[in-house]
Amino acid sequence: MVTIPAGAFRMGSPEGEGHDDERPRHEVHLDAFRLERYPVTVDRFREFCAQSARKMPLQPRWSGGDHPVVNVCWEDAAAYCAWAGKRLPTEAQWEKAARGGTETRYFFGEREELLGEFAWYRCNSGLQTNPVGLKRPNPYMLFDILGNVWEWTADFYDADYYRKSPAADPKGPDSGSARVIRGGSWRLEETLCRSAARNFLPPDMRAANLGFRCAE
Secondary structure (H helix, E strand, O other), X not given: OEEEOOEEEEEOOOOOOOOHHHOOOEEEEEOOEEEOOOOOEHXXXXXXXHHHOOOXXXXXXXXXXXXXXXXXXXXXXXXXXXXXXXXXXXXXXXXXXXXXXXXXXXXXEOOXXXXXXXXXXXXXXXXXXXXXXXOOOOOOOOOOOOOOOEEEEEEEOOOOHHHOOOOEOXXXXXXXXXXXXXXXXXXXXXXXXXXOOEEEEOOOOOOOOEEOOOEO
16 A cells, blocks of 8 residues: 555646536645555455455456456445455545646646556557556556546545535535546546546446545
């Protein structure tokens, strides 16, 4: 796991970038936390299922043991994290980690044509997941934090949450019908693989481009 240091960062997107639910851009202070260097892989999730007598979600035919696990609903992800003695990251923790101390559109700058050096996305993925850790990491040495698979977070989704979010360690709305996912995926274009890009899904959703990583 990687330690993400305590401190403030600016969360969200400036005017003219991204979508309405990424604004207003606002300062957030977080305590230090730890985040897994890679998304949870098929092999690791299979071990969890074997030890907990849980049914392994069906993986695509092109997947392998070192690929990120997919077709996991939110409860699957939360259960795995608890089994491992960890938890899902909050949305704010995920974005701070993904930014790696930067404030640009991507952690490597503004040039979207460089995304392929750091992430698997629609233009280079072969329209499937790829083994974790093959692309360059972000400044915190996190791999596949953009692209490859969307990642579940702990937070409920609210399009207007940034207007009322607490300034320190926000944990999202108290309730909701969907959970926030972050990072983009192998089937999406560059604009959805930005550090601030938000999306949301019902917690029982399963998809071939949807996975997670753990925090503590």
